[in-house]
Amino acid sequence: MRIVRVGLDVPLDQLFDYVADDAEGPEVGRCVQVPFGRKQSIGVILEQAREAGIPASRLKPVGRVLREAPPLPPQLLALLRFCSRYYHYPLGQTVAGALPTRLRNPRPLPREPDAAWRITGPGALADPASLPPRSIALRRVLGALRERHLLTRADATALVAHPRKALEELVRRGWAERVEAPAAPVNAAEVPETPPALNPEQAAALGAILAEGEGFNAWLLQGITGSGKTEVYLRLLEHTLAQGRQGLVLTPEINLTPQLEARFRRRFPGVMLASLHSGLAAGERLRHWLAAASGRARIVLGTRLAVFTPLPRLGLIVVDEEHDGSFKQEDGLRYSARDVAVFRAKHEGVPVVLGSATPSLESLHNAARGRYRRLVLARRAGAAAALPQVRLLDTRGEKLREGLSARLIKAIGARLGRGEQSLVFVNRRGYAPVLMCPACRWVSPCPRCAGRLVLHLRDGRLLCHHCGHGERIPVACPECGNQDLRPVGHGTQRLESALAGLFPGARIARVDRDSTRRRNAWEAIVADIRAGRVDILVGTQILAKGHDFEGVSLVGVLNSDAALYSTDFRASERLFAQLTQVAGRAGRGSVPGEVLVQTEFPDHPLYLALCRHDFDALTGDLLEERRVAGFPPFVHQALLRAEATGTEPVQAFLRKARELAAGHDPAIVLFEPVPALLPRLAGMERAQLLVQSASRARLQAFLEQWRPRLAALGERRVRWCLDVDPLEA
Numbered sequence: 101m102r103i104v105r106v107g108l109d110v111p112l113d114q115l116f117d118y119v120a121d122d123a124e125g126p127e128v129g130r131c132v133q134v135p136f137g138r139k140q141s142i143g144v145i146l147e148q149a150r151e152a153g154i155p156a157s158r159l160k161p162v163g164r165v166l167r168e169a170p171p172l173p174p175q176l177l178a179l180l181r182f183c184s185r186y187y188h189y190p191l192g193q194t195v196a197g198a199l200p201t202r203l204r205n206p207r208p209l210p211r212e213p214d215a216a217w218r219i220t221g222p223g224a225l226a227d228p229a230s231l232p233p234r235s236i237a238l239r240r241v242l243g244a245l246r247e248r249h250l251l252t253r254a255d256a257t258a259l260v261a262h263p264r265k266a267l268e269e270l271v272r273r274g275w276a277e278r279v280e281a282p283a284a285p286v287n288a289a290e291v292p293e294t295p296p297a298l299n300p301e302q303a304a305a306l307g308a309i310l311a312e313g314e315g316f317n318a319w320l321l322q323g324i325t326g327s328g329k330t331e332v333y334l335r336l337l338e339h340t341l342a343q344g345r346q347g348l349v350l351t352p353e354i355n356l357t358p359q360l361e362a363r364f365r366r367r368f369p370g371v372m373l374a375s376l377h378s379g380l381a382a383g384e385r386l387r388h389w390l391a392a393a394s395g396r397a398r399i400v401l402g403t404r405l406a407v408f409t410p411l412p413r414l415g416l417i418v419v420d421e422e423h424d425g426s427f428k429q430e431d432g433l434r435y436s437a438r439d440v441a442v443f444r445a446k447h448e449g450v451p452v453v454l455g456s457a458t459p460s461l462e463s464l465h466n467a468a469r470g471r472y473r474r475l476v477l478a479r480r481a482g483a484a485a486a487l488p489q490v491r492l493l494d495t496r497g498e499k500l501r502e503g504l505s506a507r508l509i510k511a512i513g514a515r516l517g518r519g520e521q522s523l524v525f526v527n528r529r530g531y532a533p534v535l536m537c538p539a540c541r542w543v544s545p546c547p548r549c550a551g552r553l554v555l556h557l558r559d560g561r562l563l564c565h566h567c568g569h570g571e572r573i574p575v576a577c578p579e580c581g582n583q584d585l586r587p588v589g590h591g592t593q594r595l596e597s598a599l600a601g602l603f604p605g606a607r608i609a610r611v612d613r614d615s616t617r618r619r620n621a622w623e624a625i626v627a628d629i630r631a632g633r634v635d636i637l638v639g640t641q642i643l644a645k646g647h648d649f650e651g652v653s654l655v656g657v658l659n660s661d662a663a664l665y666s667t668d669f670r671a672s673e674r675l676f677a678q679l680t681q682v683a684g685r686a687g688r689g690s691v692p693g694e695v696l697v698q699t700e701f702p703d704h705p706l707y708l709a710l711c712r713h714d715f716d717a718l719t720g721d722l723l724e725e726r727r728v729a730g731f732p733p734f735v736h737q738a739l740l741r742a743e744a745t746g747t748e749p750v751q752a753f754l755r756k757a758r759e760l761a762a763g764h765d766p767a768i769v770l771f772e773p774v775p776a777l778l779p780r781l782a783g784m785e786r787a788q789l790l791v792q793s794a795s796r797a798r799l800q801a802f803l804e805q806w807r808p809r810l811a812a813l814g815e816r817r818v819r820w821c822l823d824v825d826p827l828e829a
């Protein structure tokens with residue numbers, strides 16, 4: 101009889117024993133279906149044992165062994181064990197969270213591979229303009245296929261409602277062929293894109309990394325926007341592929357993956373690429389995951405969850421835009437994919453490259469201490485592309501027109517006259533951040549949160565951006581009955597209509613979470629921008645990230661002042677990164693770019709550093725401030741987060757938690773419980789207790805003792821969790 105210990109998705113710090121009937125016993129790492137309680141659950145075998153920890157009469161047999169999926173490799177299991185310990189999260193849940201949801205579903209896995217279409221040689225040369233003007237679907241599908249080389253059925257459906265006819269027509273013309281998804285290689289007969297010759301900085305960076313060979317090294321590639329970091333990643337991947345190994349590339353945004361994917365496919369035709377992000381349908385994601393796990397997919401491109409992809413022949417990890425907050429998972433296993441990438445590279449003995457124009461202070465600090473090695477790309481790569489001029493528009497005492505200053509309006513007008521594109525950046529979606537009653541000062545509160553409801557005029561609703569609560573716009577003030585309610589502040593929708601009023605002939609596109617919610621909607625907008633079908637772009641940070649818009653010569657920034665004086669000590673770092681990114685959109689082509697920042701604080705050091713493009717000076721100051729104040733990265737933190745329907749149980753729980761820590765290591769500082777930054781969310785009262793230490797090891801040792809005691813409280817009314825290396829205050 102063989103006993104296997106299985107990790108299951110239950111909030112308990114233990115594994116569960118089952119009997120495996122075949123003599124060999126399924127190996128460690130296998131996914132299995134087992135009876136648990138009254139249900140069947142999918143778990144992973146983590147250990148084999150001779151004897152069970154429970155009486156034989158209570159042992160149940162393993163149900164099905166999922167032989168369709170390869171066993172998780174031992175290195176990945178070791179990483180998951182490490183993450184479970186480091187983040188103080190149950191091992192079974194850590195392992196289960198790394199599996200694609202479709203695999204965890206007890207339904208048998210699909211056998212039919214999904215269909216996809218790839219461009220053929222003649223298709224790549226075909227001119228979409230030669231198609232009849234009425235065949236819009238055909239043109240659109242061909243256009244996307246030429247850009248991305250491969251479209252899955254889901255991709256095509258996102259482009260046009262009924263793609264079948266268009267795809268059939270393309271196949272009939274010999275411009276596309278049907279292949280099996282996922283991750284089908286691009287037509288191998290196609291000539292790959294010729295890479296540009298590296299400039300001296302790129303060559304030096306690449307040379308330094310390659311000179312160190314295959315073992316673990318953490319590199320911080322700090323390169324200004326457009327300096328050719330991606331080109332360096334591509335060259336590194338070329339080496340990884342030549343060694344017969346797999347490359348893992350992490351990117352913060354789902355929205356960025358299609359463009360990056362297209363670039364990788366063009367560079368490496370014939371190479372199977374798997375993309376993994378939450379925008380994929382469950383079945384599609386499973387297929388990509390299986391392609392990676394079996395070793396067939398040689399490049400894996402994905403968002404944070406992809407960091408746990410099984411890769412039997414991993415040779416390189418790249419984390420693009422490493423500073424980005426979306427690498428941090430904010431529920432369940434609260435991991436930082438960037439940090440896990442570094443752990444993983446170390447465990448598996450492969451190099452990891454963290455790239456950014458504005459590296460996080462954590463990474464800069466690691467570089468300063470010699471843990472990471474820093475490589476700098478200080479110049480833009482394209483021959484004509486120069487960094488944009490950044491100017492501050494002092495708006496003190498100016499009467500703005502719908503949030504826009506006269507100088508910005510004039511600058512946009514000038515771009516319109518020259519046929520160039522402008523981008524207006526405001527980090528608030530919706531019409532206005534609040535609806536206010538001037539008579540009694542009522543300001544659209546969310547009934548479930550400590551926040552305000554945002555006015556979404558287009559939908560006729562007030563919406564909470566925290567909890568999703570929505571209600572109709574009231575015709576009169578709910579407090580005093582006044583009918584003259586006013587929108588206060590400016591969101592993307594309001595600016596869009598203001599700009600439409602100011603520039604009646606201009607083609608305006610709004611880009612925010614609302615306008616890009618539909619799958620691939622953002623790609624359609626990107627195509628319009630690239631093709632010059634847009635004059636003015638209005639949008640949130642989605643616009644700021646990583647895209648090359650050659651026609652954009654002006655960037656206007658609105659309402660960024662609030663972050664200068666935020667209570668969150670990371671706000672300045674984030675603001676600078678965001679403004680650098682958005683400023684980096686200007687002047688990527690041959691037209692020089694200009695960035696205009698509206699502000700009431702034109703002397704603020706952050707803005708002055710932005711104008712000089714002097715990231716190092718600013719981060720030097722910020723790091724010094726953090727050191728003096730005793731903030732990360734100079735100390736290590738963990739947050740005990742708690743929430744309940746009333747404040748009293750939350751407070752009581754946190755007080756007890758503090759008592760349980762009595763007599764703790766003097767190297768640990770425990771703060772008083774305080775309300776969360778958003779003290780009420782979706783009807784839950786939230787508070788937290790901060791723990792910190794200058795020593796990561798001692799903080800870990802403390803947490804290891806403390807957490808079981810917290811769990812032993814058996815608290816039922818309060819939901820709590822530990823957040824190690826928290827990002828959100």
Ligand code: ADP
Nearest residue numbers: 296297298299325326327328329330331481482
């Ligand atoms: P980053 O990732 O740093 O923003 P990219 O790698 O996207 O920069 O490069 C920016 C632009 O410069 C791209 O259009 C790219 O094709 C081009 N580029 C990169 N390296 C070179 C080079 N060595 N010579 C010419 N153009 C280059």
Ligand code: ZN
Nearest residue numbers: 537540577580
């Ligand atoms: Zn009122």
Ligand code: ZN
Nearest residue numbers: 546549564567
């Ligand atoms: Zn709310």
